[in-house]
Amino acid sequence: MKSKIEIYALQITLAIMGSISLIIGASGIWMGPNNMNKVTVPIRLDNHYRYLSGLALGFGLINWFYIIPRITQAGTIVRMFAFMVFLGGIARAVGFFKLGIMPDTFSLIATISEIFFTPILCYWQARIAQRKDQ
Structure with a gap:
């Protein structure tokens, strides 16, 4: 029972993250970068x-x-996506340091999530998949 609850919790977390990607992606395609600061x-x-x-x-x-x-079977693709997202977070952080700026709240939260939360999510999926195989 605990395993099913943990699987559902991970799926809900991924659903939230996937929904954020859908919204940000669709709005970015439709409105472009001008929606951020009207320049x-x-x-x-x-x-x-x-x-x-x-x-x-x-x-x-x-x-x-x-x-x-x-x-429970998508470990490889989860790790590949996590790696790409992690690299994106590192790229954001490099930009902040190179430009010498403090990021806005959204960018700071995104960067922290990409660098720290993404590896935790990867570990969580691997742990669930490992338990499912036993």
Whole structure:
């Protein structure tokens, strides 16, 4: 029984994270970077922002339609996604240090989540999968 509750808790956590990716990705594709501060950005920056928003949307879709229903078997893809998200968090942190700026609240929370929470999520999935195999 405890194992099922833990699986459901992980699935709910992933559903929340996947929903955030879907919302951020879709809004980034639709509105571009101008929705953040209402300034015009160069076309290449807009293009790159929308591309990355498409990746976020794809992460959310794969999370919802592939990972969540197969959470005990999806260890490899969870680790691959976690690694990419972790690297994204490191990239954000590098940017903050190189620019010498304190990030806004959203960016700070995202960076902390990407660097620290993502590995914990990976460990959680591996622990559940290991228990399921026994």
